[in-house]
Amino acid sequence: MVTSEKYRHVPTGTLARLAERLGKVFASPSTWYRLVRIHKWRRLQQRIYPAKPKVGIRATRTNEIWHVDTSFVRLVNGGRACIHAVIDNYSRRILAWRVLDRFEPGITARLFLDASQDTTVGTLWACDFFSKRAVTRRGLVDLYVLVFMHLETREVLATPSTRNPDSAWVTKQTKAFVNLVADREQKPTYLIHDRDKKFSTDFKRLLKNEGIQPKRLPIRSPNLNARVERFVQTIKYEALNHFIAFGQRYLDYLVSEFVSYYNKHRAHSSRENLPPCCAEPPPEFEVIKLNEIHCEEHLGGLIKSYERIAA
Incomplete structure (x- = not known):
C-alpha cells in the first residue's frame, strides 16, 4: 500500500x-x-x-513590466462591478484603473494609454500627523508633527512640532509647505489627507488658491495613505523610540536630523535602492578599499550611513 x-x-x-x-x-x-x-x-x-x-520573467526596476488585472465585485443591490487596472509589476503601484458595470475587453488599450500619459504621479503629495510624548516643565506633553511626503520619490518634509495642532496651525504649516515647493519644476497638484477636522475649509481654500487639489480619504481607510503611515512607523521605530524628548526644541532636532538622513541616505527598494533626493545612482567600482569609505553618524551614532570618499 x-x-x-x-x-x-x-x-x-x-x-x-x-x-x-x-x-x-x-x-x-x-x-x-x-x-x-x-x-x-x-x-x-x-x-x-x-x-x-x-512566471519566468521578473521585473528588476519600475516601469519595466506592466500587467492588466480584472476583478469582479458583487454589490449590495445584487449587481456586480468590473474593475480594470494596469499595475506595475515591480512597485505594485496601480497606474490606471476604471470601474465599469460590465466587462469590456477593449478597455485594456485605453488603460495602457492612460498609464503611459499619466503625469500626476510626480505631482502627488500626501500628509498626516504623528505624535511624540515629551518631558517639559509642565510634565508629560504630547507634541504633534505634520508630515508631507512626495509619493513618487518618497521625499519627506516635516513641520516644527506643536502642543495644539488646531486648524489655524495646520493652515500655517501648509502655507509654509506651499512656499517651500513653489520653485520646483514639478509643483504639487494633489494633496492627500485624512478626514481629520483640522483640515478645515481654510486649509482647502489655501490649496485651491495655489492650484493644488485636496483629496480627502474615505472613512477608516489608512491603507490608502500607506506610504506616509509607513514613514511614521519608520521614524518612530528607528529614531524616536530610542530617545526621551526633553522639550519641543529637542524633538524638532530629532525629527529634522532623521528627515535629513531619510531624504539623503536611506535606500528605498521601490527607487532601485536610491535615497529620495538622489536622482541618479552613484558610479560603481569593482574594488573599494576600507580607507576610501566614510562613515557618517546620525542622531549621535544611532544611525550610520556609508559612502565612498571622493577622489
Whole structure:
C-alpha cells in the first residue's frame, strides 16, 4: 500500500488508518513512518489540483513590466462591478484603473494609454500627523508633527512640532509647505489627507488658491495613505523610540536630523535602492578599499550611513 499507485495520494499517517479499516495491516502511524524511513520507500506525490504556472520573467526596476488585472465585485443591490487596472509589476503601484458595470475587453488599450500619459504621479503629495510624548516643565506633553511626503520619490518634509495642532496651525504649516515647493519644476497638484477636522475649509481654500487639489480619504481607510503611515512607523521605530524628548526644541532636532538622513541616505527598494533626493545612482567600482569609505553618524551614532570618499 505504501508504494502503490492506487494510494499514493493518501498521506502516510492517513494510510495507516485506512489499512486498519480495510483489515490489511494493524500498526500505528509511527510504525508506518519508521518503516518508510528504514526501507526508504519512495512515495511519489500526486497533485489533486493542477500546478500553478511559474512566471519566468521578473521585473528588476519600475516601469519595466506592466500587467492588466480584472476583478469582479458583487454589490449590495445584487449587481456586480468590473474593475480594470494596469499595475506595475515591480512597485505594485496601480497606474490606471476604471470601474465599469460590465466587462469590456477593449478597455485594456485605453488603460495602457492612460498609464503611459499619466503625469500626476510626480505631482502627488500626501500628509498626516504623528505624535511624540515629551518631558517639559509642565510634565508629560504630547507634541504633534505634520508630515508631507512626495509619493513618487518618497521625499519627506516635516513641520516644527506643536502642543495644539488646531486648524489655524495646520493652515500655517501648509502655507509654509506651499512656499517651500513653489520653485520646483514639478509643483504639487494633489494633496492627500485624512478626514481629520483640522483640515478645515481654510486649509482647502489655501490649496485651491495655489492650484493644488485636496483629496480627502474615505472613512477608516489608512491603507490608502500607506506610504506616509509607513514613514511614521519608520521614524518612530528607528529614531524616536530610542530617545526621551526633553522639550519641543529637542524633538524638532530629532525629527529634522532623521528627515535629513531619510531624504539623503536611506535606500528605498521601490527607487532601485536610491535615497529620495538622489536622482541618479552613484558610479560603481569593482574594488573599494576600507580607507576610501566614510562613515557618517546620525542622531549621535544611532544611525550610520556609508559612502565612498571622493577622489
